[in-house]
Amino acid sequence: MESGMKAVKIAVLVMGILILLGTAVIIGTVIKRATSGGSVAAGPDKAFVSLLDEPAGTSIAAIAPLNDRMAVHLRGGGPDRVLLIDPATGAVTGRISLAR
Numbered sequence: 621m622e623s624g625m626k627a628v629k630i631a632v633l634v635m636g637i638l639i640l641l642g643t644a645v646i647i648g649t650v651i652k653r654a655t656s657g658g659s660v661a662a663g664p665d666k667a668f669v670s671l672l673d674e675p676a677g678t679s680i681a682a683i684a685p686l687n688d689r690m691a692v693h694l695r696g697g698g699p700d701r702v703l704l705i706d707p708a709t710g711a712v713t714g715r716i717s718l719a720r
Contacts, residue, residue, distance in 0.1 A: 670710035672703065689713060 672678075675697030682693040692703045704714035 670705050670712070672712070 672692075672694075674694060678694050678697035680692060681695045681700075684691045684693075686704065688706070688708075690705045690707055692705060694701050694703060700718040702716040702718070703712050704716075705711070706713050
């Protein structure tokens with residue numbers, strides 16, 4: 621009977637340590653996500669304006685989030701192209717031309 625209680629005590633101790641480690645990981649993850657400034661979510665309070673200097677006849681075909689940037693697919697006014705825009709500043713940070 622003594623050895624059975626010893627096994628239960630060890631199991632309880634190990635499970636308690638696992639609970640504490642799991643809680644520490646969850647708290648650390650929440651703090652890391654709360655303090656990182658790389659949010660792409662744009663709401664009414666995080667709106668931005670970006671004036672794209674593109675040729676006449678250009679239209680926006682699609683917009684997609686890309687990590688801390690926005691990818692804007694443009695058609696017309698020349699070959700199709702993708703612009704990378706920084707939502708924090710509205711500046712164009714990259715340009716990819718698509719060959720026809």
